[in-house]
Amino acid sequence: MNRRLILAAILASLICSSASAAIADDAIDPSLATTAPGDPTRWFDIRLLGVEGQGWSDTKAPFDRLPARAEGVVRDAVWGLSRHSAGLCVRFVTDSPEIQARWTLTSDRLAMPHMPATGVSGLDLYAKLDGRWHWLGYGRPEQAPTNTGTLASGLEGGPREYLLYLPLYNGVSSVEIGLPEGASLSKAPARPEGKDRPIVFYGTSITQGGCASRPGMVHTAILGRRLGLPVINLGFSGNGRMEAEVAELLAELDPAVFVVDCLPNMSAAEVEDRVEPLVRIIRASRPTTPIILAEDRSYSNAPLVSSLRNRNATSRAALRAAFDHLVAEGVTGLHYLPGDPQLGDDGDGTVDGSHPTDLGFVRMADAFEPVLRAALAGQP
Template sequence: MNNIRINILFLAILFITAYNIFPQITEQSNGGKAVKIEEIDTAMKGVKAQDGLKWTDCAGLTIEGRGFTDTEIFYDRFPLRARETVDNNVWNLSRHSAGMAVRFITTARSISARWKLRNNSLAMPHMPATGVSGLDLYIKSGTQWRWMGSGRPLKFPLCEAELAKIPVSGENEFILYLPLYNGVEQVEIGVPADADIRPASARGRPVVFYGTSILQGGCASRPGMAFPAMLGRRLDLPVINLGFSGNGRMQPEVISLIAEIDASAFVL
């Protein structure tokens, strides 16, 4: 028992000492000024899109995760008429673009994006801005999808970033996931002026997922890490994410809307 008490006392003293000394060391090494992580690690800096790019509106490419066409904003998850039937929480969450993705084929060796966000809350205390309001790019390699880069939302409402340099030449297929806990009014993909870009082929009827926050994407660090997106890549199938954070309560009016979707399967 005495040994246990001594060990606890030793750890307490060690913690208090470190807590008091380390900030002093940091301040002295930086002249007493706070230093942003981007100044220490340049990899943390967002990369701006290059000048002279050719921009393509994603609405003209292959969009997956969109179950309805009669929406107020193109990237809403429920139709405008749902405003009169579902409760306010579900309606507001349906304005988030969770699960929506853009598939395209391009010869570009670099891919950029710019997107217009609808809400100025770029992040949450428990979820980073890259997941809440960012973009996430994957490339198809054989039968697998591999992560290429993400778009960090650095300001509101207009964001712009180079997503990735592409290490392989020729035509490649990509999928770009949209924000999980924010809405978007417009998304564009930028490629060099001499690169071709076109929609990818449709993949058939989607798998529809219905649930709450974990399904919507909380608290994934990137949109492509929400589990419906992961399953979509694994199965090479389109998915529709109808996760409503804290509000997946099987309300009849919500289920009636979901039943309108021509799906290959429903996961409730």
């Protein structure tokens, strides 16, 4: 064997060893799976793999987004919405040629008039391909409470990292990954230092994911994949109002950056009253963490409806005034995200003039990304 072939063989061996190590280091014991008579599928609770997207571990139920102690402190509407699993996900490694899922929903409302069941109540699977996340399959919610489905089959290439997103506008009481007997399962490799602190998004129905066709298509998830960072989604449909009780909870977190995107749920007067107190509450605990204050997206039909143009203009003016005042007072680490570029200018970015389609969410991610990158890099 010549030298070149010897080197190639050594390299191949190292690659195989590395892939095997990714499985062996945090391998899930097959005895932890559940099985049913006559069914060769082994079912693994995703909590064995570590759920991403939760800011607190002291939750009332396994897939809640706020801590149990928030009940009775935040408004009832916020508490109820916090029990939706928006933004929660799990990363794992398997060599299985087939991946199934079984999940139990907490609500029988599978869909909404303007948002499909796949986004409201479905699962969404991505695979890492050549170092990038690539969409692979989805879990179709066809009934309540429990659904079982094949997310992907005929997979080739040995061990691979996967990313599974949970429903956006429904809750789940359990989620399991199903693999055939003999397939390996392990936790995904830990995120590298500098990529392990999350982006915290606090906002409205748009932040929560309305009206994405799949859980992975909301802009918060898109940005998490692009930037290689975990994401905590604290979007509360109709109820992102910069309230002090929520601000106090935000201040408990230690993210890489906060994104505050609440204007679609607030009047100009509310913006004027609440922006500065929210920033001060966060700054009291997190004096240097970047904070992005985001304007509301432009209503897609605003060019023809003056009341909608005025709604955007007045809330933005109040946000800008608060931002300028905070900066003038010496508050550092603040960043500003304009609203006009977020959905494009052709009117095709929303379902109903307000809530983005998948196209709209991609455009929002495009608008948010440079501001996020600047904030993360410590640039103005």
